[in-house]
Amino acid sequence: MNNKEIVAQAIFEAVKEELTIEEVGRLLENPKSAEHGDVAFPTFALAKIYRKAPQQIAADLAKKINGDRFEKIDVVGPYLNFFMNKEVISSLVLKEIAKEGSTFGDSVIGNKGNVTIDMSSPNIAKPISMGHLRSTVIGNSISLILDKVGFQPVKINHLGDWGTQFGKLIVAYQKWGSEEKVKAEPITELLRLYVQFHEVAESEPALEDEARAWFKKLEENDEEAVELWKWFRSESLKEFDKIYQMLEVSFDSYNGEAFYNDKMAEVVTMLEEKHLLKEDQGAEIVDLSAYELNPALIKKSDGATLYITRDLAAAIYRKRTYNFVKSLYVVGNEQSIHFKQLKAVLKEMGFDWSDEMTHVPFGLITQGGKKLSTRKGKIILLEEVLNEAIESALNQIVEKNPDLPNKEEVARQVGVGAVVFHDLKNDRLNNFDFELEEVVRFEGETGPYVQYTHARAMTILDKAGFTPNPEAVYALNDGDSWEIIKLLQNYPEVVMQAANQYEPSVIAKHSLKVAQAFNKYYAHTKILVEDEQKDARLALVSAVTTILKEDLRLLGVHAPNKM
Template sequence: MNMKDIFTKALEEPLKNELSEPQIASLIEHPKHEAHGDLAFPCFQLAKSMKKPPHMIAQELSEVVASQEIEKAVAAGPYVNVFFKRRKISAGILEEILRKGAEYGSNTTGEKGNTVFDFSSPNIAKPFSMGHLRSTIIGQALANIAEKNGFNCVRINHLGDWGTQFGKLMCAYTRWGAEDDVRKCPIPTLMKYYVDFHEKAENDPSLLEEGRAWFKKLELGDGEATKLWKWFRDESLKEFERVYDLLGIRFDHVQGESFYNDKMTPVVAELTEKGLLTKSEGAYVVETGPGKPPCLITKTDGTTLYATRDLAAAVYRKTTFDFAKSVYVVGAEQQLHFDQIKNVLRKMGREWEKDMVHVPFGLILKDGKKMSTRKGKIILLEDVLKDAISQAEENIALKNPALENKAATAREVGVGAVVFHDLKNERMNSVEFSLEQMLTFEGETGPYVQYTNVRARSILTKARAEGTPQEGLEDDASWAVVKELHEFPDVVRRAWQTYEPSVIARYLLSLASAFNKYYGKVKILENDDCLGDRLSVVASVSIVLQEGLRLLGIKAPRQM
């Protein structure tokens, strides 16, 4: 029972000569103060066509707006404000949530179209750092939200497992590396070699040439280069899996850049055949327009680049999955790269490039600066997650030492704190790394939302019932919660339309706040005629909180 739809329908007849139904719906808003009504319609836009001042139009509309669900409509200056029949609306909303359960808020916008998500994509032979947290959890949340909006999702981890950097690493390993050291402590040791390489290359540029030569050998299938590459890759995947397991992240396909080795030749051949390749200083490029940098396809030594592999990946994914959308959750600094890829595909006649979407995000900063793997300035994500879990264990030992399944709960709460701390921020905002803030469990945090759900479940356990909406509720405290619950389907749509998980996170904080105020004001378990309705509010809040947390990739513990 969507209140916005009800109000739109009520305005449709009196405004049939002025605005369409979608136009009316787009103008409806929430009053700044709850006392002014449940929804408001501004009349400014009608002044010119109706040749009347907005306040007069509002007055006239307030006298003709009618619906079985609307209690009254009043003019407030240039606005028409409506108050709904609380009992009728609340009973309908709560009945819908309890009937649908976790399906509440789902819609069929996607019409089961395939949507490919390219996210996380760490580089092999390097630690899984905090720098990869954002792509990983934003990508997972957006895939969950897309499914809620009716899409079939294909989750792909496009590993950085090819390129000149592996030639540099092979150069470093063969020059001063030790097999025993790598086997004892694989990723930190390989990382040290990589950092050492760049430090030494500043004084010895010949190392850069040697690194490029090693990558050339790898691309040509050289046995020694291939053996080293596979070893580095296997060790990296073991480390990555530990982190993904902690985060609860899953992929349908792990297809690194190397997966497209045999798929690049047809792309380069097509570019050549269509006369799109231009030789530039020994390399081959595709011009992308006046004043724009060209897209580099092959280097002077014939080796391929990130762009070549991304072109091959795009063609493969369209052919394999016939995607309705292909979403790349990659940092904002890659905007030019994706503009170039789409430009080249457009020149190739691939009209579906318009369905490729780059979802950028800001950085995680340390002391206001970007973390640099090359310079060794990184913070390991696994360490942060373990610190968060440890902090959660301390909190449980202090506040609820008798809790069963302490370790599992601490993991859910600790990891949830890290994930929520990131996702509550708009994705384009850079986030300053602060372990202290990340592990604060009070205030606007994941554990606050998780605990609110635990509180709701505890009430239902005490009542030994989920509740059934009967007459509905009309008191202010109940109505505030019901209105928040009513917003969830719209929040789900908006989060997908804007590719913005923070819309879900901020909503959960708002719902949790409304419920905790309700808990403080109302004697929920009082045995009177409204007990069933109040318990249905509690059960509905728990359903929506759990589903909202799931969309963000966060667990909802039963106890804390």
């Protein structure tokens, strides 16, 4: 129970004839200053019921409420200000974390329901750039958070392995490519060919026609086109896998766009049977004016299907295969109209489960405030960024702790973790600029700062040889420890908020607050001094390591014990 719930229960006992416990809970406030207590209750809502002045109601209520969980209850005008009993609350919180360990904050609310998460989804024959980082790490963190609250996440890497770009790539490879170069550096060479195609096509537009012709051959299962496509795909996947291993992200399915080629005809038939298709200038559309959306273009005038047709097939396939209770699409903000149309068409088809489909949008990573673009070759390769981050972390570790035995492994955890944490600490809808020097700092609001705090706390526990006893009473009453206790106590609510909002930044920000509160405590308190509260202080340190490690785990980041 957090402090608001404890206060709500106490007030409810006194006013249960007039307000429900939920109504009481909604009225509670967090005082702006610690001098005004931990929780405040304004009595205005009771004035009409009791036909008394709020100030009088507050004074009367204060006499009715008691309990060992409150140090005191001040009446300030119409407000009741509750000061929690620090010793009682801290002992409850520390006991619970000592008992539950990393499962503190777990929930069964998901009831083991499947949640499909469409994430990462790079294009074959193009490198995984910083632009792919967000979908990958946000999707991975959401999967870990949903797992903690009882869902079964199904991570789907919906590869961009189909489309006219393959026509372009085949043309470019045949004109300027070499098998030897592609085998040596698959992605680098294929990207070079792709960029070259666009540069030449600006002055030779006929190249676009050649590309379309080759893609048509690919669609018609032309042997040469299919062989090249399969080769480009397998070489790309090998390269992608290196990066996924660095990030420690895995997938339950790599079914990409090509997988749905033979599943789209059924979708078109279903739309025809339900009389949803209309002809418009030779193309076939679904009218979505009832949803205040532009029509969904299902088939172009040349008979070619479009993204939405494929995504309809994918949504239906996922429902049949996984019987999901939720289906998430961790895809950039610029695709929001597409997903509104997708849901609307499925709704028109009679699939009410489309209500459980959610677009989880995110903003851009920019450099110098500008968007990164593949077509013009202006990209920042994710693998290079991760390697640079690892190198930067190693340099700082060598400087701070030259005798650390497993420096390279810790540097990998810190460097990769720094890049992931920096992404996830930002509200996902916000754009942010990426500067490596800022990201891998051991001070400030960074991943290495949280990791370093965890390692510092672990060192204290090692030095003391302390493991908390779940049956012991550990009570603290000082102000600095109280700030930490409140953050630890609220952890189950933090996890639930992150799960409900599909927002990993809630977890990242919590970890920063815990780290900052602990470092303030560490600066002001002699933890290992021999007195009657030494074990209670160490139990607090232990609880901090438990929660920081779990916070970082939910972000997909390691918590080294030594740094």
